[in-house]
Amino acid sequence: MVAQRGTCLSMNKKTAIIVSGGGMTCAYSAGVILALVDKYHLTKPDIVIGGSASTGTLAYYVAGQYSSIRRVWCELLPTRKLISLLRFWRFVNVDYLIDEIFCKKEPISLKRIYSSRINYLIAVTEWKTGKVEYFSNKSRDDIIEAMRASMAVPIAYNKRVCIKGKNYCDTFISSQIENNVYKAIELGAERLIIIAG
Numbered sequence: 001m002v003a004q005r006g007t008c009l010s011m012n013k014k015t016a017i018i019v020s021g022g023g024m025t026c027a028y029s030a031g032v033i034l035a036l037v038d039k040y041h042l043t044k045p046d047i048v049i050g051g052s053a054s055t056g057t058l059a060y061y062v063a064g065q066y067s068s069i070r071r072v073w074c075e076l077l078p079t080r081k082l083i084s085l086l087r088f089w090r091f092v093n094v095d096y097l098i099d100e101i102f103c104k105k106e107p108i109s110l111k112r113i114y115s116s117r118i119n120y121l122i123a124v125t126e127w128k129t130g131k132v133e134y135f136s137n138k139s140r141d142d143i144i145e146a147m148r149a150s151m152a153v154p155i156a157y158n159k160r161v162c163i164k165g166k167n168y169c170d171t172f173i174s175s176q177i178e179n180n181v182y183k184a185i186e187l188g189a190e191r192l193i194i195i196a197g
Contacts, residue, residue, distance in 0.1 A: 015045040016189035020177045020196040021052025021123075021150070021170065030057045030073045032195045037066050044118065047189055049134075049180040051123035052170050054195075055147045056102060062120045062137070063112040076101050094151045098144060110144070113137050119187065122146040123180055127160050127167035132179050135163070 017036070019029045029050075036042040043064065050058045060068045077097075102108050113120060114137050121134045124146065135146035142163060149161035149168035160167040177196050184192055 013190035014047070014188050015042075015191045015193065016047035016049065016184035016187070017042075017045050017058075017193045017195065018177060018180045018184055019048070019050040019054040019058060020180075021050065021054050026053040026057060027073055029054050029195045030069050033057055033061050034066065034069055036193070037061075042193075045193070046117075047119045047121065047184055047187055049121040049123065049184055051150050051176075051180065052153075053151060055122050055150045056097070056108075058120060059102070059108045059113060059143065059147065062116050062118050063109040065106075065109060065112075068106045068108075072101060072106050076105055094148060097151070098148045102147070103144065108143075113143055114140065121180075121183065122150050123183075124149045124168040125171040127169055130171070132183075133168070134183060 017033075019026070019033070048058050048062060056072065057069055060066070060072070116137065118137075120137045120143075122136070122141075122143070123132055123134055125131070126133050135141035135143070135149075137143060145161060145163050149163060150170055152159065152161050152169040154160075154169055154171070160169050162168075177194060181192060181194065
């Protein structure tokens, strides 16, 4: 089904939005998410799934903080505090992104995320097994730490994130769109909107 510009997408089928990871290519995904809101009024899908840098955009989306998506990508992310090749041991400062931007400068409303009817899933890689696992607002998982784990690229961030006694990180496996598509289908999604940057 193709929606006309400015109209609401029909939500008769269980709908999932699946967003790929991939660092700064997620700026494209942020633009598509905003277009789905602005042009098609798609604000209440059943499921959203993302990994890596797309998890922040999806958190704001689930919380209904659409203007925050634009502000974060256009104003707050372009800084050497986040990415610096001179800081070779950790050239992507995920802690700055999570603790300063997502928690202080443009706080994500966790209350809205946990009360949302949207099932928000964050894909991560379990360090020992190398398998994809998912954290969700429906399971009352720690969304902030799950996002941190989902962005913890071993070379760029250079540390693992421990949640409930297990170590997690970001790899191409958890950022891979195919795994998240299978997860959405497993959860009963009938319509898939796939955003790959």
